[in-house]
Amino acid sequence: MEGELTASGIDPASVVAAEEIGGGTYNTAVRLRLADGRRLVLKIAPSAPGLTYEHDLLDTEAEYYRRVPGPLPSVVGAGPGFLLMTEVPGVPWHGSPVTDRPRLRRELGGIVAGLHEVTGEGFGYLREPLHPTWPAAFTSMVDTVLADAVRYGVRLPRPAAEIAHLVRRHEPLLELVTTPVLVHFDLWDGNILVEGGRVSGIIDAERAFWGDPVAEFVSLTLFRDLDTELVEGYRAAGGPVRWDAPARRRLALYRVYLDLIMVAEMVPRKDQDADRARFLTTLLSDDLDAVQRAL
Incomplete structure (x- = not known):
């Protein structure tokens, strides 16, 4: 130190x-x-x-x-x-006694809209060579985590090649994204701080990438549906996402990507929690089914 x-x-x-x-x-x-x-x-x-x-x-x-x-x-x-x-003041929202969650979710939506004002020149992870298009970047990101899963012997609900093919079938949908936005991608309640009845801070941005701002809402709604209050706060603050049908379909696709990461990372982290592995694998299977049904 x-x-x-x-x-x-x-x-x-x-x-x-x-x-x-x-x-x-x-x-x-x-x-x-x-x-x-x-x-x-x-x-x-x-x-x-x-x-x-x-x-x-x-x-x-x-x-x-x-x-x-x-x-x-x-x-x-x-x-x-x-x-x-x-140090940013506050305690993690996760596990804290928040009494007015709808109001805080609207406030959080406004903060996230401000985060999404930062745009770049290419797509992908900040410490990787950037791609000129979002389809090229996202399919590469998925391919990489699938290769990790194969390398570590991770049990997936479908073959890796089948998952990769399913993602590529959505390339026309991904082509709708033309502006790289800096996405935090880890905004679950544990990385959102609260103090005095307000959202006081955002932390742990090490997994950020240049991509579709819709992807931000995967961790913002981890293990739950997209909520009206979050969307209202984001829209009122001028956030770039318009929640039309294509945006909601892309959100389902990005859920699959985060599921893959959470399933694959258990092996190198030596996480032997069988219940967690079962839950995440089932979640990935359900999200893959949802993406398939949307085709």
Whole structure:
């Protein structure tokens, strides 16, 4: 930890308290309190192997915070395998006693619309070569996670080649997306902070990519349907998604992609929870069926 602090211009001797933050599933995060009162968070990448796209994730997170306006951490320092940033106030929405969820979901929709103001020049993950079109980027992303699943011997509900073919049949639908938007793609309730009855922060942006803003709503509605309050807040703030039939069909396709990631990552993470594996595999199977029915 001392090396990361020194590289960021922070005297390690100025740290008066340090505690590891639990709840993460990939990086290690440590909350730091400095003698001058500043509160920082240091994230350190693991050395264990993961999925192919899981490289330089903290570089991605740092770039996201530098580019995107909103209630986000500010980068204090970054380097190979680490990110030092300011701590955003609040506690994770997941598990917190929120009493007015509909109002907060509208507020969250407005915040997400602001996140989606950032556009780029190509599609795909920030630390990969970008693609000129969204169909090329998305099919490559799916192919890569399917290759990981095969490499790790992950049991899928359909053969990998069949899933890849099903995705490619939707390329005309994906061609409707022509503007690369910076998508967080991990906005489940655990990465949304609340304080004083308000949404106070957005964290953990290491899985961001340039793509279809519709994809953002997969994690925003993880394991549940798209809710009216979220859509209303997003639309009122001028978010770029128009929830027509093609957008809803693309959302179903992006659910399949996140399902694939969650199923495949269990093996390299040595997650042996049989109930979780069964739940995620069933979820993937159901979402694949939904995508197939929409053809």
